[in-house]
Amino acid sequence: xxxxxxxxxxxxxxxxxxxxxxxxxxxxxxxxxxxxxxxxxxxxxxxxxxxxxxxxxxxxxxxxxxxxxxxxxxxxxxxxxxxxxxxxxxxxxxxxxxxxxxxxxxxxxxxxxxxxxxxxxxxxxxxxxxxxxxxxxxxxx
Numbered sequence: 001x002x003x004x005x006x007x008x009x010x011x012x013x014x015x016x017x018x019x020x021x022x023x024x025x026x027x028x029x030x031x032x033x034x035x036x037x038x039x040x041x042x043x044x045x046x047x048x049x050x051x052x053x054x055x056x057x058x059x060x061x062x063x064x065x066x067x068x069x070x071x072x073x074x075x076x077x078x079x080x081x082x083x084x085x086x087x088x089x090x091x092x093x094x095x096x097x098x099x100x101x102x103x104x105x106x107x108x109x110x111x112x113x114x115x116x117x118x119x120x121x122x123x124x125x126x127x128x129x130x131x132x133x134x135x136x137x138x139x140x141x
Contacts, residue, residue, distance in 0.1 A: 007130070009131070020123070021062050031052055042075050049068065065107060069105070099103075127135075
C-alpha cells in the first residue's frame with residue numbers, strides 16, 4: 001500500500017467542522033474508556049455508540065464510521081498496553097484525553113471521495129479544496 005499526503009485548503013466553516021469533529025471524537029473516546037472500566041467488551045461498546053448518539057445530538061454532525069474508528073483505537077491502545085506489559089515494561093492505565101489532544105480522525109472505508117483532483121468530499125464536512133501534486137496510483141482507501 002502506498003500513502004500520499006496532500007495539502008487541504010478548508011474555508012472557515014469547514015475548519016469549524018474539523019474542530020467539532022475532533023472534539024466529538026475525543027469525547028467519544030473518553031466515554032468509551034469510561035464504559036470500558038465498567039467491564040464492557042468491544043462489541044458492547046460499538047452498540048453503546050448508538051446510545052451516545054441519542055444522548056448527544058451533536059454526535060450526528062460526525063460521520064458514523066469516524067466514531068467507530070475511535071472504538072477500534074481504544075482497543076488498539078489497550079492491546080498495545082498489554083503487549084508492553086508482557087515485555088516486562090511497567091505500565092499504567094489508559095488516560096482520558098484532554099482538550100487539544102486529538103489531532104486526527106480517520107475515514108476508514110467510506111464517506112470520502114476525490115472529485116476531479118481538485119476537491120476532496122468528506123461526509124458531514126463538505127467539499128474541501130485540495131492540492132493534488134501527483135497522480136494517485138490505484139484505488140483510494
